[in-house]
Amino acid sequence: MVPFGYRAAIAAGAMAAALLIGVPGEALAAPATYTVTIRNMRFGAVPANLRVGDRIIWVNRDIFRHTATARNRSFNIDLPPSASATMVVRQSGTIAFYCTYHPGMTGQLVVAR
């Protein structure tokens, strides 16, 4: 049998260790999933507060084939009519994107680490 005092010391030690190795809550948060919808030849609002590791679901509500293509080539999502596709944000920074078929359709992601 372990004496109570000893058990208490272990518990206290564990708590202290948890605090010491703890990292800010935000970084522990699970990756978020956002949706960007294309409608009437336009990209909808892009999420604020994007972080590397988050997911974006691109949804094409148009009757036309589109793409979501990064100007820096870090992603290139093909979006047939009424299709959707999910990608994981891999790169931080400001990433401009457009539709290769309709280059007037543009937007940009701002991604934190």
Added chain:
Amino acid sequence: MLRKFTLAGAAAFFALSGAALSHDGPHPSDAQIAHIAYTAGQIDVAAGRQALAKSRNPAVRGFAEQMVRDHSAVNQQAVALVTRLGVTPEANPTSATLTAQADRQMRRLGALRRAAFDRAYIANEIAYHRTVNGALSGTLIPNAHNPELKSLLETGLTLFREHQAHAERIARRIR
């Protein structure tokens, strides 16, 4: 019905006169507007198919594929809309002029080969989209009464402006 349209031989037309789409006289009805818009779309689908049969230039072929795809999509939507609304598209002189000009243009382009065809096709697409876009913004959209028809025409205008810009970019590369 639009499904029964026969635009055999319809193709793109070069330097379509503004008069062809100016629609003199009373304002066009929704039934006439639907007919004109559909006819204009079918003409560009036919032009795209002609380009796919004749051109070997990857940029030109990519553009032509997109024209067939995008204009077919708009026209499928137009057919679905008028069917749902119970509107029977009405033939009119503007549509007839478009088709006649397209026939002439298809014959003209049909006699050209390789780079000469590519240049003429792209030049025609620029002129064609410029004219159709002018008609959409100046005549067809302002006169459309049904909100859904108006919305479809507006989406079409956004799309066709993209097509015009795309054709202009290709023209600079194949000069």
